[in-house]
Amino acid sequence: MHELGIVYEVIKIVDNFAKENNVEKVEKIVLEIGQLSQAIPRYIEDCYPAAVTETPYEQTKLEIIILPANGKCNLCKEVYNIIDNRKICPNCEGEDFTLISGKEFRIKEIAGY
Ligand SMILES: [Zn+2]
Numbered sequence: 001m002h003e004l005g006i007v008y009e010v011i012k013i014v015d016n017f018a019k020e021n022n023v024e025k026v027e028k029i030v031l032e033i034g035q036l037s038q039a040i041p042r043y044i045e046d047c048y049p050a051a052v053t054e055t056p057y058e059q060t061k062l063e064i065i066i067l068p069a070n071g072k073c074n075l076c077k078e079v080y081n082i083i084d085n086r087k088i089c090p091n092c093e094g095e096d097f098t099l100i101s102g103k104e105f106r107i108k109e110i111a112g113y
Pocket residue numbers: 073074075076077078089090091092093094
């Protein structure tokens with residue numbers, strides 16, 4: 001499970017951010033994870049408590065926003081969720097699409113004081 005490593009990476013980035021910005025207490029970390037990201041949100045949530053135990057982030061909430069795996073049909077320009085539609089365009093049934101979102105993994109927000 002590489003999600004634990006990802007969570008440690010996130011904590012490290014948050015830690016650096018907090019120090020640079022004199023944030024004493026980080027209340028919330030918001031992550032944006034695409035449906036096609038290598039990181040599985042459920043696993044991230046599962047290993048987060050273990051990763052922050054006995055750190056300054058023990059009370060910090062983790063929020064995950066899941067971004068859809070959207071593709072744009074190269075034939076009719078329809079934008080659709082390629083997972084929900086099994087990669088087949090719901091408008092013209094074409095299978096030729098360009099991925100426009102879904103592989104993201106980023107820290108959207110670090111809230112604290
Ligand atoms: Zn189409």
